[in-house]
Amino acid sequence: VSLAWMGGELRCQCIHTHSKFIPPKNIQDVKLTQSGPHCKNVEVIATLKDGREVCLEPTAPWVKMIIKAILDKAQGNAP
């Protein structure tokens, strides 16, 4: 974890977004970055289980569905 990472990146991270559906089972984590002075776009970056990082389109229904699925899984584990 570098200082640059801790303080947030200095520019947009995504040049283009992956448009094809990625099954949730292939996804390790999803990072949502707010827009701000560093970048005017909300950015969604998924880290896949094979280590690749891909940018996803935050407005795509399947992307929202994956985020909801991860949160719903947490609900299932709650006491």
Place this chain on the structure above:
Amino acid sequence: VSLAWMGGELRCQCIHTHSKFIPPKNIQDVKLTQSGPHCKNVEVIATLKDGREVCLEPTAPWVKMIIKAILDKAQGNAP
């Protein structure tokens, strides 16, 4: 970005979760990590604009609300 990070961490990252509401404007990004062999819990880690990282409770309604707010902001920026 270290190799360990790329391949996913090897254990749970969150020991306890922050229970108090954090205003979305103080949040830089939110990372949702799926449960898996490394950790049985879904983990939600927010990076604040001051660089601090805090674990959030994935089942808390305000946490879901913040995630939805970030995605809705993307919707507003879409063409």
